[in-house]
Amino acid sequence: MTESGTTNVTDQTILQRVTQIVGPSNILTGTDMDPFVTDWRDRYHGRALCVARPGNVQEVAALMQLSAREGIPVVPQGGNTGLCGAATPDDSGQAMVIRLDRMNRILAISALDSMIRVEAGCVLQTLQETARRHGLYFPLSLGAEGSCQIGGNIATNAGGTSVLRYGAMRDLVLGLEVVLPDGTICDWLSPMRKNTTGYDLKQLFIGAEGTLGLITAASLKVFAAPRQCVTCMLTLDTVEQALDIFARLRATLGERISSFEIMNKTQVDVVLQYTQGNTYPFATVAPWSLLIEVTDTLPGTDLLPCVEDALAACMENDLMTDAVITASEAQAQALWRLRHSVSEGNKTAGISVAHDTAVPLSRQADFARLTQERLRAAFPHDPMPMLGHLGDGNIHAVVILNREEYADDDQRKAAIRQINDIVDDVTLSLGGVISAEHGVGQGNVRRLLAGRGENDVRMMQKIKMALDPDWRMNAGKLFAPPTDGIS
Amino acid sequence: MTESGTTNVTDQTILQRVTQIVGPSNILTGTDMDPFVTDWRDRYHGRALCVARPGNVQEVAALMQLSAREGIPVVPQGGNTGLCGAATPDDSGQAMVIRLDRMNRILAISALDSMIRVEAGCVLQTLQETARRHGLYFPLSLGAEGSCQIGGNIATNAGGTSVLRYGAMRDLVLGLEVVLPDGTICDWLSPMRKNTTGYDLKQLFIGAEGTLGLITAASLKVFAAPRQCVTCMLTLDTVEQALDIFARLRATLGERISSFEIMNKTQVDVVLQYTQGNTYPFATVAPWSLLIEVTDTLPGTDLLPCVEDALAACMENDLMTDAVITASEAQAQALWRLRHSVSEGNKTAGISVAHDTAVPLSRQADFARLTQERLRAAFPHDPMPMLGHLGDGNIHAVVILNREEYADDDQRKAAIRQINDIVDDVTLSLGGVISAEHGVGQGNVRRLLAGRGENDVRMMQKIKMALDPDWRMNAGKLFAPPTDGIS
Numbered sequence: 001m002t003e004s005g006t007t008n009v010t011d012q013t014i015l016q017r018v019t020q021i022v023g024p025s026n027i028l029t030g031t032d033m034d035p036f037v038t039d040w041r042d043r044y045h046g047r048a049l050c051v052a053r054p055g056n057v058q059e060v061a062a063l064m065q066l067s068a069r070e071g072i073p074v075v076p077q078g079g080n081t082g083l084c085g086a087a088t089p090d091d092s093g094q095a096m097v098i099r100l101d102r103m104n105r106i107l108a109i110s111a112l113d114s115m116i117r118v119e120a121g122c123v124l125q126t127l128q129e130t131a132r133r134h135g136l137y138f139p140l141s142l143g144a145e146g147s148c149q150i151g152g153n154i155a156t157n158a159g160g161t162s163v164l165r166y167g168a169m170r171d172l173v174l175g176l177e178v179v180l181p182d183g184t185i186c187d188w189l190s191p192m193r194k195n196t197t198g199y200d201l202k203q204l205f206i207g208a209e210g211t212l213g214l215i216t217a218a219s220l221k222v223f224a225a226p227r228q229c230v231t232c233m234l235t236l237d238t239v240e241q242a243l244d245i246f247a248r249l250r251a252t253l254g255e256r257i258s259s260f261e262i263m264n265k266t267q268v269d270v271v272l273q274y275t276q277g278n279t280y281p282f283a284t285v286a287p288w289s290l291l292i293e294v295t296d297t298l299p300g301t302d303l304l305p306c307v308e309d310a311l312a313a314c315m316e317n318d319l320m321t322d323a324v325i326t327a328s329e330a331q332a333q334a335l336w337r338l339r340h341s342v343s344e345g346n347k348t349a350g351i352s353v354a355h356d357t358a359v360p361l362s363r364q365a366d367f368a369r370l371t372q373e374r375l376r377a378a379f380p381h382d383p384m385p386m387l388g389h390l391g392d393g394n395i396h397a398v399v400i401l402n403r404e405e406y407a408d409d410d411q412r413k414a415a416i417r418q419i420n421d422i423v424d425d426v427t428l429s430l431g432g433v434i435s436a437e438h439g440v441g442q443g444n445v446r447r448l449l450a451g452r453g454e455n456d457v458r459m460m461q462k463i464k465m466a467l468d469p470d471w472r473m474n475a476g477k478l479f480a481p482p483t484d485g486i487s
Numbered sequence: 488m489t490e491s492g493t494t495n496v497t498d499q500t501i502l503q504r505v506t507q508i509v510g511p512s513n514i515l516t517g518t519d520m521d522p523f524v525t526d527w528r529d530r531y532h533g534r535a536l537c538v539a540r541p542g543n544v545q546e547v548a549a550l551m552q553l554s555a556r557e558g559i560p561v562v563p564q565g566g567n568t569g570l571c572g573a574a575t576p577d578d579s580g581q582a583m584v585i586r587l588d589r590m591n592r593i594l595a596i597s598a599l600d601s602m603i604r605v606e607a608g609c610v611l612q613t614l615q616e617t618a619r620r621h622g623l624y625f626p627l628s629l630g631a632e633g634s635c636q637i638g639g640n641i642a643t644n645a646g647g648t649s650v651l652r653y654g655a656m657r658d659l660v661l662g663l664e665v666v667l668p669d670g671t672i673c674d675w676l677s678p679m680r681k682n683t684t685g686y687d688l689k690q691l692f693i694g695a696e697g698t699l700g701l702i703t704a705a706s707l708k709v710f711a712a713p714r715q716c717v718t719c720m721l722t723l724d725t726v727e728q729a730l731d732i733f734a735r736l737r738a739t740l741g742e743r744i745s746s747f748e749i750m751n752k753t754q755v756d757v758v759l760q761y762t763q764g765n766t767y768p769f770a771t772v773a774p775w776s777l778l779i780e781v782t783d784t785l786p787g788t789d790l791l792p793c794v795e796d797a798l799a800a801c802m803e804n805d806l807m808t809d810a811v812i813t814a815s816e817a818q819a820q821a822l823w824r825l826r827h828s829v830s831e832g833n834k835t836a837g838i839s840v841a842h843d844t845a846v847p848l849s850r851q852a853d854f855a856r857l858t859q860e861r862l863r864a865a866f867p868h869d870p871m872p873m874l875g876h877l878g879d880g881n882i883h884a885v886v887i888l889n890r891e892e893y894a895d896d897d898q899r900k901a902a903i904r905q906i907n908d909i910v911d912d913v914t915l916s917l918g919g920v921i922s923a924e925h926g927v928g929q930g931n932v933r934r935l936l937a938g939r940g941e942n943d944v945r946m947m948q949k950i951k952m953a954l955d956p957d958w959r960m961n962a963g964k965l966f967a968p969p970t971d972g973i974s
Contacts, residue, residue: 110849113849115847159683193650194845197922197939198943198947198966223742252711254711255710296741433681433684436681438683452684452685466950
């Protein structure tokens, strides 16, 4: 604390009280705060009064009581792996960042309840591995899983690669423990699947990005572990064909389809050109490629003929041009490696302007066509990969700007905004959402307002006013305070 | 309107305005209101200023604007099939009952989006049948499906017999259209499965029993239709064994298990004694019987050997004493008939005091033992059936009181309250909920407060104050107004 020379007496008193609550080794006040007042991509920068690392829910409650008494703004922080600055404080230097990383215990696991209960700071991968050791399966899986924390996953309603079969984070939450802005601890951890006793309050905190309270623990769904897996890649000419294949496979394979990913030719070309060690399993790169994973909980090998039958019917109906069904785990991993090399490839190729919008499945062909047309008209020469979770309605539209051509800051920012506006415009005109996975944070406040509309934002403000009247919880994230008061 | 001689000038003006909005044939003001100011079981009775039957969402919005201007309390009403009086007005005669029955259109059905979109007044069975005609499956199924409306199902977060595989109503809602207390129409109908743009406002209206606004339409999930079904009944000695069987089956059959129902010996005896045409497929009635249904979306007959293998393993582990797997649809229907005759049997046998509580699966054996012990101590001679959705944690504890012994009103009410208190006590001590399917309405306000606790009720009141500050929407349901104002 000796480094915080700018703090006045009041601030010093607050820091002493925080120290009393979490202990001297769990409060940061100097340059040791640096990693926690900026995001990992170094795009958002803030300052903080301190970073507190509570060890249990009682300490979190005590910190929130202190915050309430002294009017201290609070920024909850999980793994700090977000993309939109939701966990980065503003530059006032007044906020207390509450990091949940010490609260990382597995509290319970019950095969009978199909439930795993963890503290909010538990790293996603730890959770996945714990479930696996118990013969169970926790499906949430995303790029940052080695460092993101489950509390952050819940606060942003995270998605990932298994949403198609198992749903997004909201669908995986059975119960939550939450600390309210006044320090009240809400124990909603009981893993009830049926409940008709009034408002389901925990729903408010899922996807709220810490603006209503702090998530401190969660009871999450786990599933029977998959015991068979068939992975395949198909080539085809149009998104319409991809959607037709999806509908046909699902009509028979049902929920067995766990992933249904798409890439256009530009995307495959970029990966093959700019990353090492990737191969495409066909002689020429098709206009569109599908990567499909089908799993079953039953042991045995009877899934393969079912998938073969379903694909044969698609082939007979001229819905695809070629297909490979992997015969080994290694082959399947090679296909997934191609898919997972997309970010690296796009970043190496230039300035990757990506989007996280989604539209209903029935509008995805329109989405692909309209964004390509309008982006191509504005940016005639830049590569435009498209890729993503077709089965979730979540195709990422990307433009790769040339680094030299857009070296100028203002010119680059203007181009990025123009691209964003085109993609958002098309998305909203098709009944979609401007963010399906990444959230809003501080980076997408303008886009949230455009996407949700004034009426929704006003309702959100009213709910925040009801639960956080001092506007202390993660202010400036999601939406601005109401300018006219709330009637 | 000539019958409403008691209305004053102001009321007459209001009735004229309602008539202008919905048309003269869609407003009831006399004895024709009778069926809609009492519940179908004739347990709750109220009065109303009028019953309005709007034909579209604009008319609903106009009615709510009128309500806001003139301060008219509103009671939304679907099929009026609820068990707790949520759709019955109070006895002030001031409320406008808004019936949604004219708004019963199917708006859209999309296999690709796995979605069916309907107006709120659509009868559940119509929705099921429409999905079926399109080769799809809408899983919600419950006793009142021939007359209950989907808006009411959503407002009470209905359950039914397929929650185990497909979830409760909340899990089936992709989008809602809602009219707020001030008449604002919220169009949240787009069927997005991934959305990270702030608070998921529609969640508030699911299970809110009409206290925050009126649900006017919904986009609902539909699934691939099941093409194989195996139904079986097992006999066993303990609930622990039933839970062990459940865990084993689910580890391999996964989500294929669509129903997992249990009945104790008393329940089977009562059905066999008091209903016609039921048979039990074993020589003697076992302490516990399980009715299990397993379905698959793949055509063929390969599900049967999988189920047989799984059951053989249970038999080898001495988890059951006998089993029948049905060889025909008719045999399966006979088993389900036994299960569905429970209500009729219990009502014929005496005064059936039933409960709708649920506990986590891991506590269900405790629940069965503790309720039986404590109820038996208080009511040594009365039959105590237990039955229900074991796979959902939702066993119904029932006591059948002798009609003659409890003919006295006060004595009967005291006994019922004592039974309720015992079951609620055990339920809450095991981390359960006092209602898993039926809701709160006006009948369970006291039990909601006990079950959820003051803190939760206070949060619900705050949210209601934020969205319905005049407390016009279905007042007196779920919880009472705050006595001290809301800070």
